[in-house]
Amino acid sequence: MSKVRWRNRRAGEERRRRRRAGGKMAAGFKTVEPLEYYRRFLKENCRPDGRELGEFRTTTVNIGSISTADGSALVKLGNTTVICGVKAEFAAPPTDAPDKGYVVPNVDLPPLCSSRFRSGPPGEEAQVASQFIADVIENSQIIQKEDLCISPGKLAWVLYCDLICLDYDGNILDACTFALLAALKNVQLPEVTINGETALAEVNLKKKSYLNIRTHPVATSFAVFDDTLLIVDPTGEEEHLATGTLTIVMDEEGKLCCLHKPGGSGLTGAKLQDCMSRAVTRHKEVKKLMDEVIKSIKPK
Amino acid sequence: MEEERHTEAKIGAETGRGSSPRGPGCSLRHFACEQNLLSRPDGSASFLQGVAEKNRERLIRNTCEAVVLGTLHPRTSITVVLQVVSDAGSLLACCLNAACMALVDAGVPMRALFCGVTCALDSDGTLVLDPTSKREKEARAVLTFALDNVERKLLMSSTKGLFSDAELQQCLAAAQAASQHVFRFYRESLQRRYSKS
Numbered sequence: 001m002s003k004v005r006w007r008n009r010r011a012g013e014e015r016r017r018r019r020r021a022g023g024k025m026a027a028g029f030k031t032v033e034p035l036e037y038y039r040r041f042l043k044e045n046c047r048p049d050g051r052e053l054g055e056f057r058t059t060t061v062n063i064g065s066i067s068t069a070d071g072s073a074l075v076k077l078g079n080t081t082v083i084c085g086v087k088a089e090f091a092a093p094p095t096d097a098p099d100k101g102y103v104v105p106n107v108d109l110p111p112l113c114s115s116r117f118r119s120g121p122p123g124e125e126a127q128v129a130s131q132f133i134a135d136v137i138e139n140s141q142i143i144q145k146e147d148l149c150i151s152p153g154k155l156a157w158v159l160y161c162d163l164i165c166l167d168y169d170g171n172i173l174d175a176c177t178f179a180l181l182a183a184l185k186n187v188q189l190p191e192v193t194i195n196g197e198t199a200l201a202e203v204n205l206k207k208k209s210y211l212n213i214r215t216h217p218v219a220t221s222f223a224v225f226d227d228t229l230l231i232v233d234p235t236g237e238e239e240h241l242a243t244g245t246l247t248i249v250m251d252e253e254g255k256l257c258c259l260h261k262p263g264g265s266g267l268t269g270a271k272l273q274d275c276m277s278r279a280v281t282r283h284k285e286v287k288k289l290m291d292e293v294i295k296s297i298k299p300k
Numbered sequence: 301m302e303e304e305r306h307t308e309a310k311i312g313a314e315t316g317r318g319s320s321p322r323g324p325g326c327s328l329r330h331f332a333c334e335q336n337l338l339s340r341p342d343g344s345a346s347f348l349q350g351v352a353e354k355n356r357e358r359l360i361r362n363t364c365e366a367v368v369l370g371t372l373h374p375r376t377s378i379t380v381v382l383q384v385v386s387d388a389g390s391l392l393a394c395c396l397n398a399a400c401m402a403l404v405d406a407g408v409p410m411r412a413l414f415c416g417v418t419c420a421l422d423s424d425g426t427l428v429l430d431p432t433s434k435r436e437k438e439a440r441a442v443l444t445f446a447l448d449n450v451e452r453k454l455l456m457s458s459t460k461g462l463f464s465d466a467e468l469q470q471c472l473a474a475a476q477a478a479s480q481h482v483f484r485f486y487r488e489s490l491q492r493r494y495s496k497s
Contacts, residue, residue, distance in 0.1 A: 124354075124358070127351060128358065131355055139461055139462055140462065141462070244366065251462075254464060256459070256468060257462055259443070259457045261456055261457040261458075262362045262456060262458075263363040263364075263366050264366050264456075265455075266448050266454055266455050267454045268451070269472055276465050
């Protein structure tokens with residue numbers, strides 16, 4: 001090899017080695033002192049992925065992808081992916097409320113989405129998320145349970161809402177709430193008539209109607225750092241480093257369905273107010289996205 | 301011989317009184333606590349049924365974890381056992397108060413004390429502090445807060461029902477005012493206990 005080519009090759013290798021070493025330094029620092037690494041970014045009012053403190057990740061929603069379900073939606077919040085499938089079945093209404101149907105949510109966090117989950121019965125996080133979604137449905141009155149009744153005391157619809165997380169990168173509650181809302185908007189129930197003579201239910205699959213969705217609850221999650229800083233839409237790493245979390249579920253009139261703060265650092269009333277205003281803007285963003293998606297679906 | 305001084309032990313008992321004058325504008329029921337109830341501060345087994353209990357446990361655990369200085373006791377497990385003697389409403393708030401007093405009694409180092417306060421909102425918007433079970437069932441919204449005693453910050457919140465932002469601020473302010481009474485009670489009962497031994 002000529003002397004010039006050899007020198008250039010050595011210089012190129014030298015540059016590559018220095019670049020790799022610099023990258024390795026940052027990665028090493030991040031492994032050894034994750035909180036310090038993170039604080040350096042927070043001091044500049046931004047985060048490692050380049051977002052501002054009050055900025056959400058890119059949200060995408062895909063409605064109606066599961067053809068075997070009565071309603072379905074896939075929501076991606078950055079890397080966090082949640083899919084919701086709604087199946088409608090018949091059931092006898094509860095004895096203490098014979099004119100009401102049921103909505104049964106279930107959140108599943110399988111080992112597929114993150115290495116922290118094991119296979120087997122649902123862990124604490126999945127149970128917490130399921131309880132959260134059940135509370136949101138109950139408190140926000142998203143569906144009037146009386147609408148699900150077919151024949152009082154005899155037959156009612158039960159909507160099984162299954163939310164499965166396909167990729168866990170933090171902020172699971174926001175993604176689940178959004179997926180549930182989108183899937184319920186997509187549900188079409190066939191018309192059911194009770195035959196007077198045989199007393200059997202006759203299902204007319206050709207006549208389907210959408211559910212009457214009364215409110216649109218949208219969840220906004222925050223993570224608290226060092227007892228002072230609030231960041232919106234935490235990723236998996238940020239959730240791990242945070243000293244507390246807060247989730248606000250708001251509907252379009254500014255009413256709160258849920259203020260979920262399970263312990264962690266304290267918050268003053270003023271900070272809560274900031275969170276409320278952020279939740280209001282988030283609601284507008286999500287509503288706009290939902291309306292666009294619904295409009296783009298071709299009517300069957 | 302240690303003289304056991306108990307302030308009245310009526311954790312969550314039915315008093316039959318609608319409101320107890322603890323101060324102007326505050327309508328918390330009569331409350332009391334018993335200290336040094338167990339000879340060993342550490343609890344043992346815990347029986348839990350159902351998701352509601354698990355949820356309540358999680359909330360209490362997270363509140364305690366935020367306040368207890370765990371770094372002073374590495375490789376240590378602190379178990380808090382709460383036994384419901386009777387439930388007459390505002391159960392979660394009562395559990396939080398009991399947990400805080402038990403941690404103080406055990407001498408666990410904490411960065412602040414905390415207390416639980418429950419607010420219920422009627423359909424016409426009236427705020428009721430420390431509601432009974434009947435009032436909780438009929439209320440439009442029930443909010444439970446855990447507040448610390450240093451700056452009255454919100455440590456934990458658990459809500460049920462629909463309410464507006466203004467109502468939330470109102471409830472929070474009322475809860476902060478009520479927490480003063482609870483913390484004064486903590487101080488008085490601890491003073492009474494330690495002044496005797």
